[in-house]
Amino acid sequence: MARGGETALGRVGAMGRGARWGGDECARASIGSAAVPICATARASDQENEMPEDPFEIVSIFMDDFSSTKRNIIGHVSGWLMSDSREDKIDDFVQEMEMTRFWPLERREVIAEVLLKNVDLKTKYHCPEKYENEERLADHKAQCSFRPVTCPNDGCRAKVSVRCMQDHDSACLFKILTCEQNCEKRLLRRDMDRHCVTVCPMRPMKCPFGCDSSFPERNLEQHCSEFLQAHLHKLLKAIHKKGFTDEGLKDHALLLEKHDNDGKLAKSRDIKVRNTSIYR
Template sequence: MDNLECTVGEDSLNLQCNLCDSEVVHSMTEILLRGLATASVDSTTGDIFKNPSSVAVGMKAELAEYLIQRSTMLVGEAVDGGEDHSEELIKASSAPTEFLSDLIDGFVAPKRNLLSHVSGFLSSESRLNKIKDFIHKMEAEDCWALDGRESTAGTILKSIDMKCTFHCPERFDTQDKLAKHRSMCRFRIVNCQNDGCIASFSANHIERHDSVCLFKALPCEQLCEQHVMRCEMDMHCASVCPMKLVNCPFYQVGCETAFPQCVLNKHCSELLQTHLLYILQLTTRQEASVNDMNQRLHLLEKAQSLNELSGALDVRTLTLTTKEQEAKIKQLERDLKVQEAKLKKLENEFKLGKV
């Protein structure tokens, strides 16, 4: 793709840029590899004398020749006013990867032998798995090197890209002019400038990549003063961002205000008396609740004691039962005092600024 193409004209040496959109070329190389694997698997299914690896080399040359000839022929016929291939050419100019897939389908279809058709009909999943496995094998063995596939893909792309949407058609009469142009060409390969990102792409995709790059530093979505990488924005906003919304620490006692984390101290300072009132109200409610609970428990204990006393068979049993009930009542009284002490401690700590 990057090799210089030289054409000797009548007056001077004509040098063409011919740089291509790297993303489109990469997609086309993947389609080429899958097409080769499919043709190799389908043409040898059920053949005990052949396997995909044994035909891959010859199939690769045949596929490359077919695709280049077919794409060149379509363009040539359109230019010469031959058969109407307008729909194919429109697809070729606007969606070259789809156009290439269609060409490969035309190449692969006749390669499927009878056993391949039957096998595909009975188990399409098995066929797809064989194709995937052979793709991995070819990549591991470098059966069709990436450079070779890119060269084939680039040749096809330049032949069908009549509107020059995906490759550069600029020509120059000197090497210096060509080199200067290539340093600025929209199809030159550039690296992402965001720290941590190792992506490379054609210069015409800089803005698109920047709009999705996970390493792009962006202003905080919650409008704090920090800039955060796109991939860390959610975590930042949910954890350390000073503008993260938080509930008041006294939310459970009545203050239902929510505010940015950075103004927590200011909020607590300004509403100190309000928070104190909430605490006192809660304490009062708890005391009333404790008293009410104590009365209910006392009644239950009294009723239980009467039941147990009425069932006592002698003085000894009556004495033991009475002592047990007294012990339970004393324990309840102690528990109530502990609860009251805790409430008073909470009030004192709040008044001293510890809460």
């Protein structure tokens, strides 16, 4: 960590010079290229021993230091951007920064790389290997578990280290999967929930005629056909609340089923449709 009046970023930069990919050491990182603007005054030397080993916590401390020293300007900019009249300007502001290369991606990657190498004390997120010649370095790069690879799933632009690819693949929204409800349809992970709830023929449903059965949606017609008499009995019981015995309603339901020559009652999946068919 930095001492005296030296800035945290200055210390990080000094320690990280010559550490870029292609130098005399392997500098691949596994947490992406998120840029972290660091320009905070270093903590006092008596607090250095209290610094955590987790790189995320270290960066968090840097950010706290930075924001505390720049509170006035951050508050002013935040208030300007988040006001109702300026809300629609945020995207334009970001796009302008990209177009004018105010802080280009390659610069962000360099800063993130240098920062990571100096806060990742246990080399959990970057490769610490060093080699004296380019040939050995090249051999190592070809098999380094921190080497960056692009996600193979069509549509995904994520770039992660080899060691993180399995975790990414298990959560990638562009991964093509077989339906979780076993309808055999293949679709993107990001579309799975909507498919299972709205259109999947295997989504569970309750009988629309009030019996206690539960079955996949694609079996609805079969269920309605198999339990036609039971459904008719329930409908007749609801229609004729008085004046009919339970046995009389069952006989009436059986009679309706026998006269259902064209199968309209058996095929109907809606209470209103079946109710109309009964009185025709």
